[in-house]
Amino acid sequence: MNTKVKLIGGFLLVALLAAGAAGGAMWYLAKPVAGHAEVADAKAPPPPATGKKARKFVTLDKVIVMLRHGPGETDTHYLSADLVISTTEENEKTAKAHLPLMRSIAVSTLSSFSTDKAQAMTVEQYAAEINKAFNLSYEREQMEKPFSEVMVGKLIIE
Numbered sequence: 001m002n003t004k005v006k007l008i009g010g011f012l013l014v015a016l017l018a019a020g021a022a023g024g025a026m027w028y029l030a031k032p033v034a035g036h037a038e039v040a041d042a043k044a045p046p047p048p049a050t051g052k053k054a055r056k057f058v059t060l061d062k063v064i065v066m067l068r069h070g071p072g073e074t075d076t077h078y079l080s081a082d083l084v085i086s087t088t089e090e091n092e093k094t095a096k097a098h099l100p101l102m103r104s105i106a107v108s109t110l111s112s113f114s115t116d117k118a119q120a121m122t123v124e125q126y127a128a129e130i131n132k133a134f135n136l137s138y139e140r141e142q143m144e145k146p147f148s149e150v151m152v153g154k155l156i157i158e
Contacts, residue, residue, distance in 0.1 A: 002043050056092045059153065060102055065111040067157070069095065074107040077115045081106070082154040086145040093147035102134065102150075109133040115157075121150045 060083040068113045083106060087095040109130055113121070121129075130150050138145045 038065055038077050047073055054089045056087050056089050056095075057067045058076045058087060058092065058095050058099070059083070060085060060106065062149075063087075063103060063110065065107055068112070068114045070114050070116050073115065076117075078158045079110055079113070080154075080156040080158075081110065081126070084153040085147045086149050086151065091146040098146055101137075103109055105137050106130055106150075118157055123155055126155060127152050 001135055012045060032102075061082065063083060064078060064080045067079055069076075083102070085102065127150065130152070136146065
């Protein structure tokens with residue numbers, strides 16, 4: 001009988017120590033670390049704009065062009081891109097009305113690339129070239145751009 005009491009007491013002691021260790025670990029890990037709360041608050045993104053200044057995204061799907069041949073190259077290569085236009089809610093209707101113009105500018109820009117140049121470019125470089133072409137075209141036509149930037153949503157080179 002004495003052995004059974006000691007055995008039960010030992011199990012209770014181990015269970016109590018394990019529960020205490022688990023509780024202590026939870027208490028320690030749940031405490032906020034000084035300084036990190038301020039950093040987290042400082043890095044929090046601003047709340048999204050609402051109303052007429054809210055960001056909207058318009059897609060320009062399936063811009064497909066044939067790339068220029070390089071010297072001594074006989075194979076035909078194509079580039080397909082889906083563009084995403086960032087605009088505001090108040091300019092969304094105008095941006096959608098300008099989609100045919102934007103498609104024309106994008107086709108003109110993308111079709112000027114050779115296969116080698118197109119394969120060497122990054123997505124960011126494509127976006128920069130397309131944005132530059134849009135800026136030049138809208139300045140030349142003396143029109144206000146109904147969007148802030150154009151991003152590349154999908155890019156395929158075959």
